[in-house]
Structure formats: structure tokens, C-alpha cells
Amino acid sequence: MAPRKIIAITGASAGIGRATAVRLAHDGAAVAICARRGDLLRHVAADIEAAGGEAIPVVADVSSERDMEELVRVTMLQYQRLDVMICNAGFGIAGTIEGITASQMRRLLDVNFLGTYYAARAALPVFRRQGTGHLILVSSIVGKRGVPYLGAYSATKFAQVGLAESLRAELAGSKIHVTVVLPVSTETEFFDVMTHETGTMVARSSGPRQSADQVANSIARAIERPVPEVYPYGKSRGLVWLNALAPGFCDRFVQKYGRKPVHDDRTVNRS
Secondary structure: OOOOOEEEEEOOOOHHHHHHHHHHHHOOOEEEEEEOOHHHHHHHHHHHHHOOOEEEEEEOOOOOHHHHHHHHHHHHHHHOOOOEEEEOOOOOOOOOOOOOOHHHHHHHHHHHHHHHHHHHHHHHHHHHHHOEEEEEEEOOHHHOOOOOOOHHHHHHHHHHHHHHHHHHHHHOOOEEEEEEEOOOEEEOOHHHHHHHHHOOEEOOOOOOEEEHHHHHHHHHHHHHOOOOEEOOOHHHHHHHHHHHHOHHHHHHHHHHHOOOEEOOOOOOOOO
């Protein structure tokens, strides 16, 4: 019987992170779960433990380098190794580039890209000492092909993909794996958070959707058999091919998938 895996997951209080933590714990892994919302995080840990799994909740902010170092330190203190780091935390803001403020853009970069960088930077020295490890970056299909009104968010997702590709090349031939996950619109609280962060209602995408459990299942399979890229919604890979072959046509094709802010009386109170 294979030894259980020790897995750290950021953004694990809800959505894809929560679903992934529950799935991996069900498979026998011990999970160190982190998020800013301690109450929700403790509920996730309690649910996992009630089902016979093992979880360590670590209240942390991915935009803090110290917090990500602490996540790895706590995991190592408890288990003496770390097999997988899943960089999942992230959020979106919709709008034109001139409509999104500089402070909103910095926040996106802090969480979506620097949060990934800090978590990876904390885990990689452990992986190198062990000689093995697996870094998983949860990006988005818009990290391969941008869509209207998601330019700022898409830029941070492209940055994750670029980081993953560079790391894969650096680590090629070793037993340290790097995987980037590219979901389509997922049935989580992501849309509600985007609406709040944007400050107004956002049009829902008319494109395909998937459940958080579908993404979690894809991540679990990638841990068992590491691959460079994971498309939880298989057909979305076609969009990447289309963009490579006919980017101008693809520009027109993706117009219907944009998430345009709706500025009307339903404006969200951001206080």
C-alpha cells in the first residue's frame, strides 16, 4: 500500500480548494488547509475529520510571504515532509483596463500571482531537499486565452501559466513535478466575490460550466499521475488550439464569453 501523501492547499475554505481538500482527504491524504477565513476553514477541517480524514487548519493570507512560509513550517513540523503544494487561492475583478483601478490591479496581483509565487517559493526548497514533490497551480482557461472584460484577471492567470512552464523546464528530468490546472467557469462563490470586488453586478458567462468536485477530481488524478496541464472541462483545450491557429477569429469567438460589469441600480455596497 502506497504511503499517504502530505498535501498543502491554499484557498481551502470554499470552492475548488475545499472540494479538493475533501476529495484528497477521502483518498487518504493528510491535508494542511489554509485560508483567511478561520471559521470556514475550521468547518472544513471538522468535516474532513468527521469523515475519518486528517486536516490541519492554518489561518493565513497568501499575499503574505511569512504566512506561506508558516504554512510550510507547520506542515513540516507535523509530518516531516511535504509531497504536494496546491496554489489555489484567487479571485477575479471584471471591467475594462481603464475602468479597473490601480489598487484593484495590485490586489489581483498580490493574491493571484504573488500568492502563488510565495507558496511555491516556500515549498520548493523542501521539494529539492526531499528530491521529490509536486507543485500544482490552479489557473484558469483565461490564463491561456483572454476574454472581454477580464483582462486584469486574465493577466494574473497568464502569469501563473508562465511561471509553471518555466519551472517545468527548470525541473525537467527530476522527480519534482509542476502542473497547471485550467478550469472553465466553476460553480463556486467566485461569481459573488467577483461582483463584490468589482463593485457592481457582473454579467454571467454564457460558456460551459463545471462543478468544484469535477475540478477536484481532475486534480486528484494529476497527483496520482503527474501531467503538465489539466483541463477539467476537456473541450476547453480546443479553445487553446483555436487561438493558436486563428487568433483573429478567436477574438470574435470569445466575445460572447465576456463578463461585462452591469452599471445599474444593483450596485454592490463595498464597505
